[in-house]
Amino acid sequence: MLRRTLLLLSIMVTSHTALAAEDPAPPPIKTMTPAMGHELFVVAFNDKNIEQLCALYADDAVVYNEDKPPLVGRKAICENFAELMETSDEITVETAFELKSKHHALLRSIWRVTGKSEDGSPLEIKGSGIEVMERQPDGSWLYVLDHPNGADEIVN
DSSP states (O other), X not given: OHHHHHHHHHHHHHXXXXXXXXXXXXXXXXXXXXXXXXXXXXXXXXXXXHHHHHTTEXXXXXXXXXXXXXXXXXXXXXXXXXXXXXXXXXXXXEEXXXXXXXXXXXXXXXXXXXXXXXXXXXXXXXXXXEEEEEEOTTSOEEEEEEETTTTXXXXX
């Protein structure tokens, strides 16, 4: 909880400083632990910060969606998130499981998105995902595989 509070304060101070100085937006925050990936995802998604959200994914990352072909590459993933954000108000993500080696991490998330459907009625989508992250040469972590509903049968 303390780490998440410090992360949120860091983002807010960085954003405020950038606005006060009228500089361009600060560079995206790097994910320094796999679980931090979930935390940054939530903050970026809820703030509608597509640049930060996309920076969590490797250039050649793959996101599996049950209702359409897999999204391959950061550009396709970002376009999908931009569409999803249009109808979404808030996401929550809990890290249910983390298994980490020196260069890879396997995560399981439990998530919930609330928003409004096209007709304006309340919308709630829940699921449990499986994500694979890879350590980068600078020590940061990026998502390389993301299956938002990959663990649904475990939870439901």
